[in-house]
Amino acid sequence: MKILNREIKPGQSVQINLDTVRLHTRTRINVPVIIERAEEDGPVLLINAGIHGDEVNGVEIVRKAVSSNMLRPEKGTVICIPVLNVFGFLNQSREFPDGKDLNRFFPGSAKGSLASQFAYTFMTEIVPHANYCIDFHTGGSNRFNISQIRISRNDDTLLDLAKAFHPQFIVYAKNRDKSFRESATNEGLKVLLFEGGKSLDFNNDVTEAGLNGIMRIMHSIGMRDYSTSINQNDLKDPIIIEESYWHRARHSGLFRSFIAGGEYILKGHTLGSISDPFGEFEYLIKAKTNGYIIGLSNSPIVTEGDALYHIGNQ
DSSP states (O other), X not given: OEETTEEOOTTOEEEEEEXXXXXXXXXXXXXXXXEEEOSEEEEEEEEEXXXXXXXXXXXXXHHHHHHTTTTOOSEEEEEEESOSOHHHHHHTOSSOTTSOOGGGSOSOOTTSOHHHHHHHHHHHHTGGGOSEEEEEEEEOTTEEEEEEEEEOSSOHHHHHHHHHHOOSEEEEOOOOTTOHHXXXXXXXXXXXXXXEEETTOXXXXXXXXXXXXXXXXXXXXXXXXXXXXXXXXXXOOOEEESEEEEEEOSSOEEEEESSOTTOXXXXXXXXXXXXXXXXXXXXXXXXXXXXXXXXXXOOSEEOTTOEEXXXXXX
């Protein structure tokens, strides 16, 4: 196995750098790539976080997995990138320095924008080695996502993997145009997109869900025996969400929510309220349909049209 011109021998644990272009200060930013290869051949699992630099809960999940030696396989290889968008991570920002959303520039181009060039390097140097991928994300713009795996429809293998991960929700979601998930899927990878928590925030429940999911996936594809570490007996089956929509604000003002993420709500249920700051009006927010709250806004101030509740239906 040879990755980024470095030979990875059976039984080796190495860290190499994915070189990127220089900043305007001529400073080169390297993206650390951690590789754990077992003595015995087997599947190759790519684990990455931080495509958006402010989605730090995913970074924390991967960091903990690395520091606990959880990613050392008995068969196969784990390729781990805790912070893919180091540029955004340094600035605590979603974007690349060129203002682009990296996750809208795959598979990239060798002569495109900075984000496009980086996406191209990642797709040509790292992705071809992998069979499976767990891509960690969080909600953005003060939106908190309940732990969930997003997958494409009509792929039984992906569904089985999502069930093995055992999130609270499995959400059928289309691949976004020019996203990493779309490009990696086109290359033949089985990609699980994890969503949990919100940007620039840690949540212990989300972190534990991510760590347990990694163990279950490694166990399910035969990379490491985690039978004594995972307990499926007391877990409820994941709830499969067939479709979802965002309930948006009909008014601008101060927003307060009366419900928690993960709850099942009925049509007509009062979800929260919006009021003006001067005490002249207060509007109640009513659910338009039955469903589960799989994401919600944490912003206390909203503008008409802002997304408030992500509601999923079975």
